[in-house]
Amino acid sequence: LSELGVKTVLHYSFPRHLAIATKLAYHDNLKAKCEELGITFVDVTTPDPTSDAGTTGTQQFVLEDVPKKLDEYGEMTAFYGTNLSQTEPIIKTLADRQEGYYLIIKDPSPTFYANPLGIEIPEEYAGDYDYLNKQIVEKAAEKNMTGHFTGWPLSVTNMSLRGGVQYCMDYLDGKTDGKVDIGTLQTILTNLAGEGASVTLYENYDNYFAVTAPNMTY
Known part of the structure; x- marks a missing residue:
């Protein structure tokens, strides 16, 4: 975080997830690390995708909220979501705005960058993580977002x-x-x-x- 120059971390979740011990521990460890580094840590509660709002409601909330948070906290803001339904709208919004950072994906995998960044994977490259990672690097560069996305090299x-x-x-x-x-x-x-x-x-x-x-x- 400090190497990226991040000033604020936004943690997107909902009560059901934070009732899970491992997710709460990750939240608390991330918050403690932010405090240690002098980074502002902000909790944001999204609709639960298993609620009446559904996945669509969660994604719509994130699509509307991320721009507001970027306006409020500035371009040196990093985002993290505890549910994969939050992942795509966060990445897409950051890429469209060409600002902000996305921390390592929940259930890490480079495949979650493909759709929001508009990456099509030819059949012959299915399961080829080296190919996909190169495509993500290229797309990030095209959108002036080099160094703004992070993740694991494979699922x-x-x-x-x-x-x-x-x-x-x-x-x-x-x-x-x-x-x-x-x-x-x-x-x-x-x-x-x-x-x-x-x-x-x-x-x-x-x-x-x-x-x-x-x-x-x-």
Whole structure:
């Protein structure tokens, strides 16, 4: 955040999501980091997409609210949403306005940039994250938004599934040190996501992992 020069962080969510322990912990950690860096942290409550408003209501709220927040807090404002229905309207509005920053996507994946940035993926490049990431970089540059969008180089779901399957295969082949071998899992994830990927045990469970991939700035 400080490297980007961000002055304000807008956190979009709703009560049902903030009742989930992991989402609340992420919120609190982000807020604490902002306070540490001297960055203003602002909570914004959007309609819940599972309410009567639906996904359309959530997206309409975000489309109307993001420009207001940019006018209020300025171009050095970063946005984060806890629900994917908030993601596309935030990215599209920032790209259209050519200002503001988008923090790492909830359920990180570069695929969520494709539609709001107008990226069409040819069939022969389906699942090719290198191709998609290059397209995002080019689109960001076209819109004078280089350095304003961030994310993981591949989908967290893709990384988790492929990494998990490879780990199971290695375990069955006797290549791991028992059932829980963080070193082997770390190597697998690094091969998938690149240097900077990490895996740690979550709290006190010996079979529940927290994984991260290296962050990209487009």
